[in-house]
Amino acid sequence: MAAPDRSNAELRAALRDFYEDYAASLDDLRLEDWAEFFTDDALYRVMGRETYDQDLTHSTIYCDGGAMIRDRAAALRRTAVYEPRLMRRFVSGVRVLEDSDDEIQAEANFMISEAMYDRPARLFLAGQYKDCIVRTEAGFRFKARTAVYDNYSIPITLILPV
Amino acid sequence: MNDMTTPAIERVWPELGGGRVPAWIYSDETLFERELERFHHGRCWSYVGLECEVPTPGSYRRSFVGVKPVLITRDEAGEIHVLENRCSHRGAPVCWRQRGKGKKDLVCPYHEWTFSLSGELQGVPFLRGTRPHPGMPRDFNKAEHGLRRLKSTVRGGVIWASYALDAPDFETYAGPGVLRALDRTFPGRPLRLLGYSRQTIPANWKLYFENSRDPYHATLLHSFFSTFGLYRADAEFDIQPLDNGHETIRSFFASTAADNRSEVTDELKSIKEGFALEDMGVVTPFDEFGDGVISSLQLFPSVMVQQHANTLAIRNILPKSVRETELSWTYYGYADDDEEMHRRRMKQGNLVGPSGYVSLEDSEVLAQLQPVADNYPDSVQVIEMGGREIGPTTTAITETLLRAFYAFYRREMGL
Numbered sequence: 001m002a003a004p005d006r007s008n009a010e011l012r013a014a015l016r017d018f019y020e021d022y023a024a025s026l027d028d029l030r031l032e033d034w035a036e037f038f039t040d041d042a043l044y045r046v047m048g049r050e051t052y053d054q055d056l057t058h059s060t061i062y063c064d065g066g067a068m069i070r071d072r073a074a075a076l077r078r079t080a081v082y083e084p085r086l087m088r089r090f091v092s093g094v095r096v097l098e099d100s101d102d103e104i105q106a107e108a109n110f111m112i113s114e115a116m117y118d119r120p121a122r123l124f125l126a127g128q129y130k131d132c133i134v135r136t137e138a139g140f141r142f143k144a145r146t147a148v149y150d151n152y153s154i155p156i157t158l159i160l161p162v
Numbered sequence: 163m164n165d166m167t168t169p170a171i172e173r174v175w176p177e178l179g180g181g182r183v184p185a186w187i188y189s190d191e192t193l194f195e196r197e198l199e200r201f202h203h204g205r206c207w208s209y210v211g212l213e214c215e216v217p218t219p220g221s222y223r224r225s226f227v228g229v230k231p232v233l234i235t236r237d238e239a240g241e242i243h244v245l246e247n248r249c250s251h252r253g254a255p256v257c258w259r260q261r262g263k264g265k266k267d268l269v270c271p272y273h274e275w276t277f278s279l280s281g282e283l284q285g286v287p288f289l290r291g292t293r294p295h296p297g298m299p300r301d302f303n304k305a306e307h308g309l310r311r312l313k314s315t316v317r318g319g320v321i322w323a324s325y326a327l328d329a330p331d332f333e334t335y336a337g338p339g340v341l342r343a344l345d346r347t348f349p350g351r352p353l354r355l356l357g358y359s360r361q362t363i364p365a366n367w368k369l370y371f372e373n374s375r376d377p378y379h380a381t382l383l384h385s386f387f388s389t390f391g392l393y394r395a396d397a398e399f400d401i402q403p404l405d406n407g408h409e410t411i412r413s414f415f416a417s418t419a420a421d422n423r424s425e426v427t428d429e430l431k432s433i434k435e436g437f438a439l440e441d442m443g444v445v446t447p448f449d450e451f452g453d454g455v456i457s458s459l460q461l462f463p464s465v466m467v468q469q470h471a472n473t474l475a476i477r478n479i480l481p482k483s484v485r486e487t488e489l490s491w492t493y494y495g496y497a498d499d500d501e502e503m504h505r506r507r508m509k510q511g512n513l514v515g516p517s518g519y520v521s522l523e524d525s526e527v528l529a530q531l532q533p534v535a536d537n538y539p540d541s542v543q544v545i546e547m548g549g550r551e552i553g554p555t556t557t558a559i560t561e562t563l564l565r566a567f568y569a570f571y572r573r574e575m576g577l
Contacts (some may be wrong), residue, residue: 048519050260051357058357060492061517062508067440072512075519078437079386081527151486153360157525158517 008096016094018140023089026160031073043144052148072111082159086115104133104134145162175577176542180565181550183543185315187368188535188561194484197452201227205326207335208464209478210244213319214353224263224481227323233257237279244323245281248308291464315507318348339402343410343459347469351495359491365528369479373524374466375409376557378547386519390445395558403566412455443509447471473510491515515572
């Protein structure tokens with residue numbers, strides 16, 4: 001058996017913390033905090049696998065820039081009507097594809113469970129993050145995050161960001 | 163022989179006909195089977211895809227007509243075909259990939275029966291057996307064992323199909339009102355496929371079909387709509403119930419509507435005062451068709467075609483079971499869109515879909531409605547907003563399209 005890959009071990013551990021903090025902000029519905037994980041020129045997209053694999057551009061959620069990311073958070077708070085639910089995000093398999101002084105290209109798997117208040121939790125969404133991360137004075141920030149979901153179809157509604 | 167399965171609820175449509183809908187129509191399995199047989203797998207035309215999804219000879223993709231999986235292919239001559247994805251031998255799906263190109267023929271993985279892209283059976287392994295053992299009987303005629311072919315047509319880059327080979331032609335089925343609305347966004351200008359979003363809603367397909375022809379709810383439930391003046395009760399509407407279960411809705415947007423208060427808007431609790439977006443691009447339409455219109459149409463039974471601001475999308479309404487519907491969204495633009503228009507379509511794509519600012523409430527409310535319909539099959543819903551009549555109107559505060567739909571539905575279903 002091959003020896004475990006220890007290259008980037010420190011960076012991967014730091015990214016894992018960053019990803020878990022991101023997931024916690026959404027699990028806890030701290031949407032304003034979630035918006036802070038991005039740079040102000042960030043591109044945030046949630047896309048189906050079929051669309052992504054064909055190099056098409058439509059995104060189920062599409063935010064081009066910090067303003068649209070904050071708008072998504074605000075619109076969910078102010079206008080969206082939906083059944084209350086509990087969601088948990090599980091992130092694993094963090095990989096660093098490229099690490100230059102400016103940017104880190106990384107990938108990770110995600111799984112999201114969803115539970116309505118009167119029904120058991122179920123697997124809601126599974127897929128892969130494709131990220132471009134920059135180091136800022138305040139720590140890591142996403143310059144681009146594309147969450148590609150493997151689901152052919154989303155169960156009912158995708159309310160919260162991925 | 164007597165029918166042993168007596169329905170628990172006597173199927174009698176309540177008094178006041180089109181102004182009342184009994185809840186059992188959303189949960190009755192037998193009725194669901196009859197609907198599919200009569201409509202989706204019967205003489206209706208269904209949406210199956212866009213021509214730009216099968217761009218070159220040898221391109222194919224999978225789709226559905228009703229609950230039945232079909233294949234769209236483009237043959238060597240460039241002709242489009244819609245075939246059942248079901249081998250004529252033992253019924254295995256012939257094509258297991260969602261889409262692809264460069265195919266010369268279709269080979270069923272199970273026993274490698276081979277079909278042309280237009281569905282003719284071309285080859286059967288061991289057709290003549292392995293000497294001295296016989297193969298297929300001498301009178302086996304390959305011409306009789308092609309893939310089942312649907313009647314299909316392409317109009318303005320959209321592919322439609324019908325199970326009835328003797329169905330009226332598509333134009334007759336759609337009618338002039340629908341064609342006018344359809345040709346507005348599909349004038350034959352080459353399309354650019356933008357991508358897909360799909361959602362599975364645990365609700366009967368008719369609940370979604372009704373929802374997307376109910377402008378009354380749109381001004382109330384979707385407060386994002388009203389707040390930004392995109393679709394508001396005080397706007398001018400042109401609502402047309404049409405033959406064969408179709409309809410069109412047009413509304414005329416005013417870019418300043420978000421600032422206007424009126425007697426009508428004061429009635430709307432859904433307008434969130436003081437809520438502004440940092441990036442107004444999402445709610446700032448560019449009048450690309452030069453008519454200041456937001457339009458949608460329903461072509462019964464499979465599709466709603468919409469233009470909200472600069473978001474162009476097809477909502478394919480696919481029944482999966484009596485209690486489950488898949489809503490498959492295909493987003494498109496035009497091949498000659500410039501970069502600015504493409505970005506605008508991307509941004510405004512946030513308005514609709516499984517996460518849409520003005521659509522996410524629909525799947526939420528329908529998921530809540532189905533269990534109620536299941537648990538109260540003999541309850542009766544009231545659809546009398548705007549009166550009991552059926553006809554065109556200029557206000558969104560109406561249920562005339564629901565009454566029109568159920569008048570049509572009852573006639574077709576003999577209920």
